[in-house]
Amino acid sequence: MxxxxxxxxxxxxxxxxxxxxxxxxxxxxxxxxxxxxxxxxxxxxxxxxxxxxxxxxxxxxxxxxxxxxxxxxxxxxxxxxxxxxxxxxxxxxxxxxxxxxxxxxxxxVELFDKVQTxxxxxxxxxxxxxxxxxxxxxxxxxxxxxxxxxxxxxxxxxxxxxxxxxxxxxxxxxxxxxxxxxxxxxxxxxxxxxxxxxxxxxxxxxxxxxxxxxxxxxxxxxxxxxxxxxxxxxxxxxxxxxxxxxxxxxxxxxxxxxxxxxxxxxxxxxxxxxxxxxxxxxxxxxxxxxxxxxxxxxxxxxxxxxxxxxxxxxxxxxxxxxxxxxxxILDNPDLAPQQEGDHHPVIQRGQICFEDVSFSYDGQTDVLKHISFTALPGQTVALVGHTGSGKSSTVNLLLRFYPVQRGRITIDGIDLRHFSDDELRRKIGLVLQDPFLFVGDVSSNIRLGNTWITDEQVQDAARFVQADTFIDAFDQGYHAPIGERGATLSTGQRQLLSFARTMAMNPAILVLDEATASVDTETEEAIQQALAKMRHGRTTIAIAHRLSTIQDADMILVLHHGEIVERGTHQQLLAQKGLYYNMFLLQQGSTAAP
Known part of the structure; x- marks a missing residue:
């Protein structure tokens, strides 16, 4: 037991x-x-x-x-x-x-507040x-x-x-x-x-x-x-x-x-x-x-x-x-990483730099080993690799869900540890493969308690990701009720709402965890068009399982057992005929199979 x-x-x-x-x-x-x-x-x-x-x-x-x-x-x-x-x-x-x-x-209340930290x-x-x-x-x-x-x-x-x-x-x-x-x-x-x-x-x-x-x-x-x-x-x-x-x-x-x-x-x-x-x-x-x-x-x-x-x-x-x-629980010292220092830097350009970063969840086995790369403002950097290669761990460190143990991560040349939680959460937009919706209505799930986001901005964000089509079809529109975890919506609708939620924040950095995996082909094409507009002027880190969705990325990092084994554009990696080339052929063959 x-x-x-x-x-x-x-x-x-x-x-x-x-x-x-x-x-x-x-x-x-x-x-x-x-x-x-x-x-x-x-x-x-x-x-x-x-x-x-x-x-x-x-x-x-x-x-x-x-x-x-x-x-x-x-x-x-x-x-x-x-x-x-x-x-x-x-x-x-x-x-x-x-x-x-x-x-x-x-x-x-004190116990619940502690759990949040x-x-x-x-x-x-x-x-x-x-x-x-x-x-x-x-x-x-x-x-x-x-x-x-x-x-x-x-x-x-x-x-x-x-x-x-x-x-x-x-x-x-x-x-x-x-x-x-x-x-x-x-x-x-x-x-x-x-x-x-x-x-x-x-x-x-x-x-x-x-x-x-x-x-x-x-x-x-x-x-x-x-x-x-x-x-x-x-x-x-x-x-x-x-x-x-x-x-x-x-x-x-x-x-x-x-x-x-x-x-x-x-x-x-x-x-x-x-x-x-x-x-x-x-x-x-x-x-x-x-x-x-x-x-x-x-x-x-x-x-x-x-x-x-x-x-x-x-x-x-x-x-x-x-x-x-x-x-x-109240005395548990295992707190989420907090801001270090008294300064309050602001994310402006969104340049991301990983400098020789290594990380372990259990303190014994490294899941990331000497990760180094730079994502310039406006660039899209894609992370690909087999399950367990370290893609999600890289993103978790960037979002400061876990502390950087060895090496350093900087945004606009400033150490990640020096930013406040509020600055990171407002300037880094996250879209997960499995979106989480809260009990409430459509508008509250896009706004997420940010009172400074107006109703007009909520609707603009929905239109931007083309979620307004199914929202307008509801009898109550943006006030249509949503049950626990969005059980009354389709998977694609939940994903589109999570996209609108991210766009309403107008972040400087986007983190996409296979954001189109749960939508149908027609909706995916619409979202890809929206993603192209979203990425303009923003640094984007995208975890990709389907290589067809990141062929236009400025740089693709291929991870294997926690290490970057290949890097380059789609065409450059195909020319190398390495791990990325084999993954691409495998997916193309699967797609072409009857």
Whole structure:
């Protein structure tokens, strides 16, 4: 079974993780303080209730004296305390709930922002479902902690302190005996955390793998059904699901043993201690029934918050594990290459120069070896070669998707590392072989959030690549809705929209990854005409699989095993009768074959 890995694993203690989580509450400190004040008031009114009952028993019930004013005062006071306790609790719980939603909203935005800055190498080795699980399931577990665990722990600890104070006020010796319950309870909680942490880690890992398999299956449903892979996928999904079930079942077993049953046993022992204490004293002293009632009531109320906290240890432990997984992403140092230096150079002419560039994805095997070439402004440089020859890697370095490890790339004589991301993305237009469209409409997919691009420029770009023909045929024209990944459009239509998207930016440099591979012959001819106009005055780097599309390139680079083995124009390379010549003959033969 596949394993979940994000490579970078921070080493952090549970206390450090909890402190880091609590720091997200600092911007809401006023809300926290107000909620804590309400919590203290709720605790005080709750703890005072048994005191009134004690007074009633000792002063009025045992003497059988029930003066009306006193009864009204005690009854009204008790009722007022109950109502006040309920009101304060509702208010403080509501504040904690709102606080939890605000904190998780902040954390999710921060996590999503971090994901946007991670390098493509990170995404190359990380399944999408794993990331989705951390952005959704793990943050949801943290939300549960803030909404139920945090408020419960703060409230119950406050109640426990209030109960202990009341116990000491009634009987110091017996309260000291009961004080032993605190370290026992804390020890049980710590023991529970220690033995359940690995279980929760396994459960969260299995859940991430479950999401990864689900995401892969849904995205590849067409292939799965076409290749009749449903039984295999069901078996694989069932295996992962069973592993997740086993991890959760182990967690359930530990909860059944260490939570409520164990604390109920301790409660019975404590109750026996109190009854023994008062029974022993009854032989030599008069037993105050009111104090006995108050102690038994306080003991019951003591274990109510303890049991409540023990029950929520399950959520707390899940939240701690999920927090570690979330912080693992937030602390991941594998960021996309960033601008170096304080200057902000501008791309004007678009001259590209590779100077002895070598690159490796894994740090061991070079996929590019000593690549050197210059693309002058207005020139078209084509990259050709067999699969795995290094064409896409060359383009990825130019777009600064990956850092240049050895050698140097310059644009207009300025090192690529000195340009800002905004300058590179605005001045370098990219058209991929498999275009990606977003949910929205036609206009938003061409504009891509660039508000400075007007509606007129959007339409001009569409007309430039001759996409206006099918756009005008839509009932809503440029406002026609587009589904996820453009599923309602043909492959050729999606490609034309990606062309229009690039032209709307009016870039100085074009990067084309077999841009016409997905369109029909008639559309390809129209796009080739548009490409000729697009390339005029712009530097163009084109990855080509069909050699017929780049015969007019100013320079063709033939890559083989990461090296440039041939370079020249189409006619010059044919005259050399080398690798390019053999590739051309092979494609011509394939085209001519019946």
């Amino acid at each position: 596949a394993s979940e890995s994000l490579d970078f694993v921070p080493q952090a203690s549970g206390q450090h993780t909890l402190r880091r989580l609590l720091r997200y509450m600092l911007p809401y400190r006023r809300t926290v303080i107000f909620a804590l004040v309400l919590l203290l008031l709720a605790t005080a009114t709750d703890v005072l209730q048994p005191i009134l009952i004690k007074v009633f028993i000792d002063r009025y019930l045992i003497p059988r004296h029930f003066p009306k004013p006193a009864m009204i005062g005690l009854g009204g006071g008790y009722l007022a305390l109950v109502v006040m306790t309920a009101g304060f609790n509702v208010a403080q719980l509501l504040l904690f709930q709102v606080l939890a939603l605000d904190v998780i909203q902040t954390l999710r 991670l390098s493509l190498a990170f995404f190359d080795r990380t399944p999408v479902g794993v990331l989705v699980s951390r952005l959704t399931n793990d943050t949801e577990a943290i939300l549960d902690m803030f909404m139920t665990v945090l408020s419960t722990f703060v409230q119950n600890i406050t109640v426990l302190v209030g109960i202990l104070i009341a116990m000491f006020a009634l009987d110091v010796r017996l309260a000291t005996y009961c004080l032993v319950l605190l370290p026992v309870t804390v020890a049980i909680m710590l023991f529970y955390r220690k033995i359940t942490a690995p279980v929760f880690h396994r459960a969260r890992q299995r859940l991430s793998l479950l999401n990864a398999k689900l995401n892969e299956s849904l995205q590849g449903m067409a292939v799965i059904q076409a290749m009749r892979q449903e039984p295999r996928l069901r078996e694989e999904f069932g295996t992962i699901n069973q592993a997740y079930r086993q991890a959760r079942f182990r967690n359930t077993q530990l909860n059944a043993l260490l939570l409520r049953p164990l604390m109920d046993g301790i409660y019975l022992l404590a109750l026996m201690l109190i009854l023994w204490y008062f029974g022993e004293r009854s032989f030599a002293h008069v037993v105050n029934i009111g104090v006995l009632y108050a102690f038994v009531t306080y003991l019951s109320r003591f274990f109510e918050p303890v049991n409540s906290m023990m029950q929520r240890l399950n959520f707390f432990q899940q939240a701690m594990v999920s927090s570690e997984r979330v912080f693992q």
